[in-house]
Amino acid sequence: xxxxxxxxRDVQKRFGAVTAxxxxxxxxxxxxxxxxxxxxxxxxxxFVNMVTGxxxxxxxxxxxxxxxxxxxxxxxxxxxxxxxxxxxxxxxxDLTVEENMLVATTIHGSxxxxxxxxxxxxxxxxxxxxxxxxxxIADHRNRLxxxxxxxxxxxLDIAMxxxxxxxxxxxDEPTSGVAADEKFPIMDLVIDALKAEGVTxxxxxxxxxxxxxxxxRVLAFYDGRIIANDAPDEVxxxxxxxxxxxxxxx
Ligand SMILES: Nc1ncnc2c1ncn2[C@@H]1O[C@H](COP(=O)(O)OP(=O)(O)OP(=O)(O)O)[C@@H](O)[C@H]1O
Numbered sequence: 001x002x003x004x005x006x007x008x009r010d011v012q013k014r015f016g017a018v019t020a021x022x023x024x025x026x027x028x029x030x031x032x033x034x035x036x037x038x039x040x041x042x043x044x045x046x047f048v049n050m051v052t053g054x055x056x057x058x059x060x061x062x063x064x065x066x067x068x069x070x071x072x073x074x075x076x077x078x079x080x081x082x083x084x085x086x087x088x089x090x091x092x093x094d095l096t097v098e099e100n101m102l103v104a105t106t107i108h109g110s111x112x113x114x115x116x117x118x119x120x121x122x123x124x125x126x127x128x129x130x131x132x133x134x135x136x137i138a139d140h141r142n143r144l145x146x147x148x149x150x151x152x153x154x155x156l157d158i159a160m161x162x163x164x165x166x167x168x169x170x171x172d173e174p175t176s177g178v179a180a181d182e183k184f185p186i187m188d189l190v191i192d193a194l195k196a197e198g199v200t201x202x203x204x205x206x207x208x209x210x211x212x213x214x215x216x217r218v219l220a221f222y223d224g225r226i227i228a229n230d231a232p233d234e235v236x237x238x239x240x241x242x243x244x245x246x247x248x249x250x
Contacts, residue, residue, distance in 0.1 A: 024043075089156070132159065
């Protein structure tokens with residue numbers, strides 16, 4: 001196994017009487033593609049929120065490239081290179097695709113971001129265009145957000161989350177809000193674009209076709225715990241996973 005880029009040890013998170021994360025231990029190798037599966041309330045988002053600094057664990061540790069990042073702010077964690085996209089695309093409807101991307105580049109590229117100092121340099125615009133091309137959406141660059149399909153919005157949102165130096169990308173349901181016939185093409189573009197940059201990918205997904213096709217390893221969550229951590233075929237045929245997660249009967 002190559003070096004673990006993310007090392008999560010014995011992490012717990014409680015919300016009052018609810019234990020949202022219990023004994024969470026996992027090492028993710030650099031460059032891997034992991035998916036997180038589990039029913040509603042199983043603890044997937046809590047895991048993502050703890051890794052990205054949106055939630056602080058009650059105990060346990062999270063290390064990134066050997067550095068303890070437990071409890072650091074989301075901004076600090078983003079600066080280190082752990083980025084995320086949300087289930088609902090975070091886009092500004094009044095701006096074009098290119099302008100949204102420029103704003104993201106400005107924010108990620110500056111230590112003290114200000115929307116009053118947009119990145120209008122030719123270099124910034126070239127970088128924006130290059131990124132839009134990599135995600136297959138350069139042709140849409142002059143369109144406003146409400147004119148775009150769900151799939152193009154997703155691609156732009158993930159491209160924007162990639163602005164700056166990304167080492168790990170956490171994607172919350174990358175195919176939600178995407179038409180059925182767009183799902184595989186969108187995932188092909190996303191996975192290829194992120195892999196080409198050597199980014200480690202961790203995505204939350206309910207669609208088992210997507211999980212099987214794109215992840216190298218699957219973490220199955222149930223009741224705040226990881227009940228399986230293996231290759232997709234192994235996890236999806238695991239009797240506990242079938243009983244508690246996928247609802248498939250053997
Ligand atoms: N801020 C919060 N305050 C109180 N309880 C919370 C909070 N966030 C999560 N929980 C609880 O923690 C548990 C795990 O929730 P979490 O959102 O991590 O699940 P999930 O697997 O991401 O579910 P979904 O697929 O619906 O997004 C649930 O019981 C949830 O109600």
